[in-house]
Amino acid sequence: MDNDTLDMLRTSLRHVLTEANTVPLAERLAELGWDDVVADDPVTALHTLFTLKGDTVSSADAIGPRLAAALADALGDPQLTTATIGLDSPFGPSALAADGSLIVDAVVFTPPATNPVVVLVDAVHLGVVSGNTLTCTALTTTDGNLAQYRLTGNVPAAQVQCIEGATASIAWNAMVTHGRWLIACELVGIAQHVIASAAQYTGERIQYGKPIGTFQALQHRIASAHVLVVGAARLTEFAGTSGDAWSALVAKTVAGQAAENACTQAQQCYGAIGFTWEHEFHHYLRRTYVLDRLLGDWRSLERQIGNELMTSRQVPKIGML
Numbered sequence: 001m002d003n004d005t006l007d008m009l010r011t012s013l014r015h016v017l018t019e020a021n022t023v024p025l026a027e028r029l030a031e032l033g034w035d036d037v038v039a040d041d042p043v044t045a046l047h048t049l050f051t052l053k054g055d056t057v058s059s060a061d062a063i064g065p066r067l068a069a070a071l072a073d074a075l076g077d078p079q080l081t082t083a084t085i086g087l088d089s090p091f092g093p094s095a096l097a098a099d100g101s102l103i104v105d106a107v108v109f110t111p112p113a114t115n116p117v118v119v120l121v122d123a124v125h126l127g128v129v130s131g132n133t134l135t136c137t138a139l140t141t142t143d144g145n146l147a148q149y150r151l152t153g154n155v156p157a158a159q160v161q162c163i164e165g166a167t168a169s170i171a172w173n174a175m176v177t178h179g180r181w182l183i184a185c186e187l188v189g190i191a192q193h194v195i196a197s198a199a200q201y202t203g204e205r206i207q208y209g210k211p212i213g214t215f216q217a218l219q220h221r222i223a224s225a226h227v228l229v230v231g232a233a234r235l236t237e238f239a240g241t242s243g244d245a246w247s248a249l250v251a252k253t254v255a256g257q258a259a260e261n262a263c264t265q266a267q268q269c270y271g272a273i274g275f276t277w278e279h280e281f282h283h284y285l286r287r288t289y290v291l292d293r294l295l296g297d298w299r300s301l302e303r304q305i306g307n308e309l310m311t312s313r314q315v316p317k318i319g320m321l
């Protein structure tokens with residue numbers, strides 16, 4: 001994708017993400033010929049969409065359809081493209097009961113209606129049920145603008161389709177890899193926006209007769225946060241190109257840390273105004289905390305990385321083709 005086309009794409013996507021519209025994002029993107037754009041250059045298209053989603057803190061559900069598409073592709077089942085993927089619930093895992101029924105407890109971003117719902121039962125089993133067999137309850141989360149729902153229910157065995165074995169495990173892991181990369185893109189978009197806004201503010205706020213951006217302490221805070229964000233952005237770009245699980249794992253980890261650190265340093269620059277509801281900062285802070293915990297928060301993933309390195313006794317190189 002050339003630079004002129006990419007600029008036009010960014011403009012169109014920013015408009016779609018920020019417009020006041022209740023039509024699902026997938027339908028609005030379809031009007032732009034989104035499927036053709038993704039088919040032509042999937043990495044650039046998705047990286048652009050999710051980075052802009054972080055920059056705009058759009059509340060539209062972009063991750064749900066992408067998780068379903070990734071799982072459907074990995075399983076070779078086009079019917080699951082319209083599925084709703086149930087992620088781990090903080091209230092308890094989904095599980096198969098002794099009688100073969102499926103106890104569902106999962107979190108989604110859009111009510112499934114009659115769409116199929118896919119949940120991870122254990123390492124080698126996926127459960128597929130109809131959305132109308134489950135109870136959907138809206139959740140109150142740190143970020144009230146980003147809708148999340150809890151799906152619960154005990155579905156009889158006769159109404160459960162079970163996907164098991166290595167196929168289920170490989171497909172779910174492929175979906176998680178894809179999802180981690182997309183969330184990393186969104187976290188990078190948040191971090192870049194927060195740092196740019198904080199840097200601009202330090203040039204405008206006057207204290208003791210001079211901009212606070214001239215104070216060395218704030219310069220160091222912004223600079224150190226910026227370095228981490230740049231590193232996260234490069235890792236995320238490579239993870240999209242390589243498509244491997246290790247790169248996505250590391251990118252998600254570093255992006256989560258970078259976004260949280262960017263918010264911490266920006267808060268120090270903003271001072272009291274950063275605590276007000278009128279300022280935009282709290283939207284980015286809240287979104288960071290919610291996104292970071294999807295498919296593994298950066299602290300948990302950091303421990304996972306350490307455990308895998310200790311087990312394998314090898315350090316995979318990232319960014320070396």
